Amino acid sequence: MNKTVHTTIRSSLALVLAAGSLALPSLGAAQGTESGYLRERAVCDGVLQDRNACLREAGAARYEAGRGGLTSAPPTTYEQNALARCALQPPADRSACEARMRGTGTTSVEGSVLGGGLIRETVTPIPAPVQ
Structure with a gap:
């Protein structure tokens, strides 16, 4: 410059x-x-x-x-917001979404807010069909 x-x-x-x-x-x-x-x-x-x-x-x-205008909501509010988004998922996918948001099971979280967002992944093994 x-x-x-x-x-x-x-x-x-x-x-x-x-x-x-x-x-x-x-x-x-x-x-x-x-x-x-x-x-x-x-x-x-x-x-x-x-x-x-x-x-x-x-x-x-x-x-x-x-x-005094910058405040944080209680953690329960953030969880409620995340779970409300899961409620919009089809019923078959809703429980997996909730598990990802809560970080339960085999959920992994990668990334950062500064990097553009958090990626939450839960791997659910599906057995192969019997032939």
């Missing part, structure tokens, strides 16, 4: 960071969210996403955390 592009990127980044800092309600809130924000910024160098978009999202998450 040429010097103009680097200057523009740095200027844009400085503007986004400054705006995010001004939007935080208090210094105490900023200190509480700062470590999470720094971790998210560090991740931006290793993801398959536009770095500027990643930095904007990290700044937006920092702002929301400062406002």
Whole structure:
């Protein structure tokens, strides 16, 4: 990249960071969210996403955390959501889906959210028909 592009990127980044800092309600809130924000910024160098978009999202998450807007649902809610998706499967496939979501039996899980998603696989042996 040429010097103009680097200057523009740095200027844009400085503007986004400054705006995010001004939007935080208090210094105490900023200190509480700062470590999470720094971790998210560090991740931006290793993801398959536009770095500027990643930095904007990290700044937006920092702002929301400062406002108390970032919360996690209880784990039971996540499980209920996953099982609700299984309920949409044909009856013959529903129990296998639920086993994959719960991670029971011979279920294996590969991948990562950052990598694009988790792949859950359950192998169910089917006996060969008798001839």
